[in-house]
Amino acid sequence: MREIDIKAEEAKIDVNLMSSLIMQYDNFILKCASSASHNYISKNDDEYSVAMNAFSEAIKNYSMDKGSFLNFAELVIRRRIIDFIRSKSRFAPEISINPSLFNSDKEENEESISMKIEITEKMVETNIDNSLKLEIELANDIFSSYGFTFMSLSDCSPKAKKTKAACASAVAYILKNNILVSNMKVKKMLPVNVVEKNAKVPRKILERHRKYIIAAVEILSGDFPYLAEYIRFIREEFEK
Helix, strand or coil: CCHHHHHHHHHCCCHHHHHHHHHHCHHHHHHHHHHHHCCCCCCCCHHHHHHHHHHHHHHHHCCHHHCCHHHHHHHHHHHHHHHHHHHHHCCCCCCCCCHHHHCCCCCCCHHHHHHHHHHHHHHCCCCCHHHHHHHHHHHHHHHHCCCCCCHHHHHCCCCCHHHHHHHHHHHHHHHCCHHHHHHHHHHCCCCHHHHHHHCCCCHHHHHHCHHHHHHHHHHHHCCCHHHHHHHHHHHHHHCC
């Protein structure tokens, strides 16, 4: 247990300690805001105020069972920045999506093309156009830290019903264990041994569909309502 985790717990009932932590982790707050918004954020930007409030919110809602406080705070800041950007995007021009998301070195099969067409069609729906594009951009930024892209998921997604069910069980098990989620996000690795042993999912499936399982955990533990619709059956497994 780290000192910051203990201080965050204590700061919930100590206003002075909360203010001290906010000042101490000012650079951390700026870094999280910049990462979530994909832009350099200074103290003069609205995003900085949003991130500061989110850090305070994280302190008020933190408990030891949520894992590392800083990981939890980063998640809360990211969510609030996304909400802020979405609120602005409703009145902004169409957001162009980075073409690299659709690049693939492999020959595309029929299911891969079908997935891209489905997502592209969803993008041009008037009510969710900007929001879905923003979610894809943000998700791709997260996935890149694991070494893959959003569109590469179409090549490693489970096809057979039995395999889909196994992947859903793996994702549900991880999501129900906050420490596993936190460790995965810090180490950028799927906890294969733990999931194989406790969720009874074959190692072969975990290794073959590693990217897909990681992506599902990130999407369902984050704030991606539109992308979550593409893995609805996993969400239903988690909510059982």
